[in-house]
Amino acid sequence: MEAISDVIPFSSTPLTTGWTFKQGDRSSGSENLAANDLPTEIYRDLLLHGKIADPFQDVNELSVRWVADETWTYCTTFNAPRDYGHAGVSTILKFEGLDTFASVFMNGQLILASENMFLESRVDVTGKLKRDGNTLEIVFESARKKGLELVEQHKEHRFIVHQTEISRGPVRKAQYHWGWDWGPILLTCGPWKPIVLETYKCRIFDLWASYELAADLKSAEVRVQAKFEGLLAGVSFAIINQITSETVARTTVPISARDEPAIVEVSFRLDDIDLWWPRGYGTQALYTVRADAHTKVSPLLSAPIHSISQTFGFRKTELIQEPDTHGTSFYFRINNVDIFCGGSCWIPADSLLTRLTPEEYRSWVLLAAEGNQTMLRVWGGGIYESDAFYDAADELGILVWQDFAFACANYPAHAEYLKSVEEEARQNVRRLRNHPSLVIWAGNNEDYQIVERYGLEYNLDDKEPRSWLKTNFPARYIYEYLLPTVMIEEFPGVPYHPSSPFGNGKSTVLKVDPTIGDVHQWNVWHGTMEPYQKLPDMGGRFVSEFGMEAYPHVSTLEKCITRDEDRYPGSMAMDFRNKAIGHERRLVSYVAENFRIRYDVEGFAHLTQVMQADAMSWAYKGWRRQWGASKARKCGGVLVWQLNDCWPTMSWSVVDYHLVPKPSYYAIKRAMEPVVIGVQRKFNSWTTRPADELWQRETGHIDMRRIWQHAEFDVWVANSKCEEIEGKVVVKYFSIKTGEELGSGIRRDITITPNGTTEVIQGHTFDLPGAQNPDEPFNLSEADPFVIHASLTIDRRCVATDISWPDPIKYLSFSDRDIEVCLYDDGTKVVVSATKPVKGFVFVERPGTKFSDNGFDLVPGEPKEVRVTGCSVDDLKWRYIEM
Template identity: 65%
Template sequence: MAISRFELKSGWTFKKGSRNSDAEYYPANDLPTEVHLDLLKNEKIADPFEDLNELSVRWIGDETWTYRTTFTAPPDHGKPGITTVLKFGGLDTFAHIFLNGKPLLDSDNMFIEHTIDVTGNLTTSEGAEQVLEIVFDSARQKGLELVKEHKEHRFIVHQTEISRGPVRKAQYDWGWDWGPILITAGPWKPVILETFQSKIVDAWVEYEIDEDLKQVEGKVFVEFEGLGKLDADISKDGQLLEKVDEFKPTEKHNVVSADFELPDASLWWPRGYGSQPLYTISVTLGSTPASIKAGTVFDKAEKTTGFRKVELVQEDDGHGTSFYFRINNVDIFCGGSCWIPADSFLTRTSPSAYRAWVKQAAEGNQTMVRIWGGGIYEHDSLFEAADAFGVLIWQDFAFACANYPTHRSYLASVEIEARQNVRRLRNHPSLIVWAGNNEDYQIVERYGLEYNYATDKDPESWLKTNFPARYIYEYLLPKVIREETKGVPYHPSSPFGNGTSTTLKVDPTVGDVHQWNVWHGNMEPYQRLPHMAGRFVSEFGMEAYPHVSTLAKAITNSDERYPGSMSMDFRNKAIGHERRLISYVAENFRIRYDLEAFTHLTQVMQADALTWAYRSWRRDWKQPGNRKVGGVLVWQLNDCWPTMSWAVVDYYGVPKPAYYAIKRTLEPLVVGIQRKVNNWTVRLADELWQRDTSHIDMRKIWEDVQFDIWAASNMRESIDGNITVQFVSVKTGKEVLEPLERAVRIEPNGTTEVFENERVDVPNAQDPDKPFDTFKADPFIIYTTFTIQDKQVASDVSWPEPIKYLSFPDRGVRVEYSGDKVFVSAEKPVKGFVFAEKEDLKLSDNGFDLVPGKRIEVHVQGSVADTLQWRYIGMP
């Protein structure tokens, strides 16, 4: 018989309390679902995403909840040789399953799938109703109990209360510095009833690519239950390339393999470096030719994969030890972002939404997305989209900002979790690195936990220290990676250096770094970011408000829609945001406190900060053998609810100007300009800035003009063209110096320096022996372009810092419309021109600066172009 799969999707009810409580049952959503969403469906709670309603639903996470459904036994159940199982894709989190009143399973890990043989547990009479119940205990209360139970361990957690430490559940549910406290419960993945005689459990491929990158040789592996004959087809674009049918046993129980060879394979490439061809492996399990039921198909499975070669290059060089990725023998600069779950309620993110998120990252020229360890092992749809769009995935294991325990049952659960998820994701070509955790080694440094990397190499001894999780990150997880997947590097943590440098004190010479001395830490000026890189920057960021349209949805009381209101401060979870955000805005711009203006200022400030980082750190990609910076991932791409945060795209998928700033700096070919910044703020002395006094010579800000210009390319060949540099007065819009021009050959896959430490004589420089008169000063922007045969292909602009010292009267801005296009120009330089965006509106560009004589074309989808609203710095 062919396998029967029936999803127990509808007909569920739920109630507060245990299965024996007298509480009333209410209809639940179709599975997958979560208790908050079911309470919303029945109008029992207010929307936690609005106003201060998060506070009114905290009680939900402290309660027990029971889900119930009924079903009938499948038709073939009970026949000889027939097996019936219930498959639970994921239960959140402490779950007790009962079938027809009898206990079936206890689960304590949200990330684990359970398959339970229920052949002998179903009522066999025809049409008999089967009762399935799942009781979910409070994860928070169970966590507190486990902390008390395991007094041998020193539980330390950051961001949240201690109860999350021993619980294998998405850690952000306890709240983070960008998300609410919403501790969920429920059947968050499908529940499926299967009946079969024989079935395919899993199918995957392992392969190698020859040195010429032409031929792929490998094996198709199949795990199955029962008896039967296996066949596999390998196809591409619907065309059959090879049939595989000579399967042989392996060392693993119920696993067989067969060889395959593709002599002229098409390789999978990251976006911007080549195409993303995908191959389909179709496996059929059927009866043998000699069988009475010859020709019967028991089960089918289909897997899609791409063939690529991945290396994490960590070699000694003149800067320390490199850290970058090489795909198919080509060095790849990984510019991109970090990903958190797209919703506090995971079941609301549909496959189409995942695809839209990954597509948005790809359209923003992002090569890599890092899936952060405080969330989940994401849905297959995200990885399928990444495969299709050529976006590389860095996947953290699900640990974040804590000192995790290692008692026996915990380790056993973690190993099952790791193996299941590595197996599920192992054939996605987009997944190119696994990391052990997020920032757990920083806990080690901050609290002085026991960690001797150099001399203690005995994993069993690590379990006896007060940092036993080293066993997980440096023994258990790499063991799982070696045994379950091939050709994917493992990194012990993000960040992590070489064991002696775990990068709480950021080490720019080794490993990856989280650079938080802008915003957090020392709160350095973001103009210092060019000097604050590491070998790979896997986190850094700057906060900004989302567009006003998003704030209006979250804060329903219009009287609360002002910067610093109770509702606004409550929604921003970042520690010290009241001081940090206003400090960065006020340090750089003239403050305006009405909501529209302040929102705009935060957005332009964020975009400027990220531009300083991406532009300069991409410059440090340099040339082969001299890859000083291997990648830049902003914290963060997205939000899990409507809020103000470090995200560059808000909860509704509406980009902030910073998204477009990243997009511009990661174009395949860019030019960059960096002007020397003469610091105008008063801070403690340091060697880099060489400042030890508050007596700043303000004339240097505008009159000591020194700059660098370079080009960065990820092209596979060199490009010849011309660099032009113009100097345009902010006041008048006229050129104040003769342009500079230089013919240049831009080298492939690297950066080419064009002007270094270039100085210009400032026109109308004032007599140093006379008082400085700001009215006589004539600050100018520096505008550089790269042209090929008189066609402009790249540009960049540098402003005299800080912007708050500049005046912007009478800019002469023109906005013209033509169908779905809008054209923007100005007679004088304009800083931070931003269209007000909203959901269902899509722009090709936003948040740009305007230079006289240049017209910017923006494509508009989802709205009539002439209804757009906009702001720019200094706008009346």
Template identity: 45%
Template sequence: MARLAVRKAQYHWGWDWGPILCPCGPWKPVRLEQYSARVAELKVDYKLDSDLPTVRGTITTKVDGSHDGPVIYRLSDNTMGIQGAMLSVSSSSNVWAAEFSLSNPQLWYPHGYGSQHRYEVTVLLLKKQQQDGLNQPTQCHEHGLSQAIGFRKLELVQEADHIGESFYFRINNVPVFCGGSDWIPADRFTPRVSDDRYRSWLQTLVDGNQVMIRVWGGGIYEADKFYSLCDELGILVWQDFVFGCGNYPCFHSILQSIEQEATAAVRRLRHHPSIAVFAGNNEDHQVQESFSLTYNPSDTDSSSWLTTDFPTRYIYESLLPSIIAAEAPTIPYHPGSPWSFSGLSTSDPTVGDLHRWNVWHGIQEKYQIFDTLGGRFNSEFDMEALPHLPTIKHFCSDQDEAETHPQSRTLYFHNKADGHERRIATYLVENFRCVTALDAYVHLTQLAQAEALMFGYRGWRRQWGEGGRRCGGALVWQLNDCWPGTSWSIVDYFRRRKMAWYALRRVLGSVAVGVKRRHHDWSVVHARPAGRLAWECWVVSSLMREMEAVVEVRFVSIDTGKDIKPTLRRERVRVASNGTTMVFDGVIDNRVEEPHVLAARTWLDGELAVAAMDTDWPQPFKYLDFSDRGVVAKASISELRVTAQKPTKGLMLEDRDGVNLSDSGIDVVPGDEQVIHVKGMKDGDEPLRYRWLGM
């Protein structure tokens, strides 16, 4: 509880993915500035016309000190050779403003939707004209400030519908499904995170087809470089204010401190086109629910909230929104994450955003039904997995060989989640045959995580295009780690990508095909298979134009590798733009059909290369025989070509430093050669090792 009264990174006190290491002292550069006048604040307010042909706005400057000369403003675009200058007269109030209008502006888009165009805004404080030695008037500036901005029309769309109320983002009139990740500080000691590490992490997000990152409220307001890279790379940022999992005190002096902190943070970040929303906190309203603290949605007297046993409501529903209204009125504000606006429950699936933790936490549902557990925007969910073996060997390097096994004390110490052994074991024993070798155990935990997140993301992205934007986005907990350990990260501390990262990359492609049979809960019927199961196949697209596609579904025996019935194939399927297109449905009759894989593929506009593929398997995997798969992998320094005589699940390649893979954790069916492109291998290097389920 002591952390709640200290305005520093809350994760320093430990979290369920990181150790207790609480540094103190200055952690950013300290400098002494001397000036007679300086630009203290530069603010650009603008608005795009409804159909985006013109942007109009005002540049406002506040000046500290005494300045009696003119102020020069420039709005420039170096990439297009455009440069404009606006001059305003000096003002005794130390506030200057200049209006501007720009026709047909180049707009900023998230990656995959358009370019990330930015303009440069510059303000210069000029001294009064003086005479030089040739009696010519000269001007020099006392101080100046520049910042890059991107013009975009951003809306958080919350409209009543047949479900409840929508929750999705629209950028430049384009609805965007926000598939992405949650972000924690990238190190226990934040000064160690260099600009290069920031770039590597955020490029990993883009390479994974993810479009949004949520800066979590238990960490920090990230470095300037983080946000400028998001601008450059086209990543939308969900920015929490830094409050996490607590009932924060609200005595007078700390409220003053919080107001200064939040105002400074908003002023620093508001010009970044990547900032999509400010959220008041992480899970603090869930604390109110968990401890039955006072919360009356109909009580609108904010001063009265300070006298209750849940005073922190005042921060999120009064103080912070007033700061946003004053400092960044065009950026949406959301009181917390999760937050429903219904005032009834933070787990309301019909409105607001949702943290879906009934897989892993809570009642520990089967991960196969993840897609049925979501809401309008799923801002947290996940499954744990061990990191790759090189990361484990990093923190086991000084131990004897006896510590490198799945139940060692060292591995236990490097997982801070309560009950993690029991929960990992539950999901493994429910779905897979037990293993004891560490490399096989790592593979199973990563496969379980990849499968769980695939079931969630695949279904939620399908829902984006169904029923009026039923699901507006999904942010996996979490992208990264702050130390080498086991957690919910999909990329570990050393930026080694787990199988889940590749699974999400496939699901979030610009075009993706999905195939799924209806879930049959084997645990409540004592392992008896269902007699008949419905199945469906669909295509989702984020492209802003209709596409013509070929879609097929094969039915491949797991035991023999033979097709048990004719392939379904449909030509000239019209794939809806930015939506979902249903293609096939049918019924599996387990009474007469042997266990088989549904293998779906799609090709676009007559292209020869497969655009996307997906497989659906009988569940759970532990009931299936994966022996003798007939896997053949032909390796060169630039690619790996994989074939199999029988359906093969979760073929994971070794994650080797300096080697980049186009895919991993793949499924292989007979007659469908998979090609994995490899970068970074050299002549004479040992071939990459790999394993699959049941190997």
């Protein structure tokens, strides 16, 4: 092995500093301005120099639209690396991501033309560098203009896009950059991922640990493989248990010297392995696999010439789709345990992606974890997220549903496009396949809705993929052939789903089939605008989208609406910020149907937040109830649209742009506790005319006595623990007027079903004592509406409570609540109590404050304890309904 004993170690030098940018192409005479350190993008750099107003404030987004139609050039100079010019040394420029239409020139010569934001490119510059002062220029053309050109070039295709203008359809770029119904139009460009200069005689890459678990999940056959190029004598592999720091496997594979790319692999049998579990079901055991390239393997290993490592975890993932009494199931089974996936949909956390740090990604995922969420769905209109996002999910036990980067459009499928998409898919699947948190890939978001709405060709009987390319829905080839093929070849064993939503090939957002696949339920807010109290009966086998809008806390609005005179609901600045079509009518309608409406910004924001929290409570409690028992999983999970925002705004998010939770976040947190109790009145709609006793059949008028004096209700317990539990359920009724307990209540000892739902009370009727005769005149002033309070005690400790209110809240009076807020433990514990029932008690949150609970209801004799940090006693403020 003497011939390769002098191999030069692999070196990697990020080209981070010294960048400039200017408007126009290379020949432009525009001023060269200093850019941010890489990664960066054009809006950040223009902001750096005060060339544009902050697009996140007021209506400034309009004033920066021109940026997207211009060409921009980034430039830096660099010296050749130390080992450049040595015999056999390769020198590579690695571009991890260029956004999007980029022409790269080095010392005046074109070395790369890139048209896909999601692709990494490697350019061999061996022998092309000067020792000092190499010039690197990257010209970014307008993605919007290039998209329009591509639409014209491909007139054979019927371009259809929702939410935005048509130019996004043929462009492989984050689709939300064109704007969405929750985000601004900020068509950015620039070197959005690192640019690195590499030198080596040998490198190893694409390290992957795949495995087959034994039936008892206690041992695994592990296959570790890596690719390499250049001259080396061997590769040593090691697997380290991160919990114990023990090296559980190690070996070295000799390699005959060669310089073409090749694969080296080795197999291990590991016994007594630690499994990776979702949060709440076990530990998040992780392992490190390391590969070291050596120039000498005998008699002693040389020092590694190049080393790479990956984190992975052992877990068994199944998507259970089996016939049952409800149709075809759709739920996840991890390590042989059925998992109800309550969680959220995830959009990019900033319109300017390069501002996000690994610490911020972890903070976002930690919020989901602390909110008892089990799954995050990475939406297809964004990006394949940063490694930091998936690292945090691995660490914190959050399951990840990953969409491929397609959303709400009829995408083309000509040869050049398919080639780019295939490379995009392979690169990103390879990058992410070691993460145990990633348990499913889906082909797109809502593209089959386009098929139905516009009558595109979709023949279920046609099983020939090549023929699909000849239809006006050629992207079927991508979703039902190309991407599943990539998954089989690159990531076998992890489920693939053609779309979200997708059922039998015909179920879409427009025509929901609740018996199969996943559903997006948008007949609350969008569509027919059903009352959100109907959500429990509007689900499916897995609800992967639904939502209700709300304002963020006023502290967030004050940051982005800078003029006092604009801080009122319905101002131009407020309406401009809310991108949802028809939001003025929809939001006000839902608030006015349920609450006494207020139009000051603090009061209206509070009402929208309580309404959104109520909607989340109805949905998560109702659909978790349908988790049922083994072999009868009617609903396998629910993912709210959406967890987060990409800018400060009012939207469907349950946490705002500044990581400040809305009350709905806590409603989900309470509904997703390991053991919860639910109480739910039979819903009688006062906004429509159902065929029930609430409406007088003869006149069509509502009979409010059915709300004020009578309640038919259910009580159940949901348990995600895998063991049977003994408990006690207590049901009480409290007068909303006086706070007095009414009637004798209900007390029952129960045995709680493991990993399922236990029905405790079904169809129980409670009539208010002394209720007026239905034949007598109804006196509103004498009516005494009541709440139903259910509690669950285990081992003499109350572990869960729930409250059911008579709807609508706007008909109720909340005077004289006698609320008391007491602070203990140096101000870190707050206890809130009341002598009468309270609706929607919300502590005002700001960035930096943290509450263990918020947005809750109160009944007499049941004080609420809340842990709080980051807020002094004097700063603690709150609101409740009719405060």
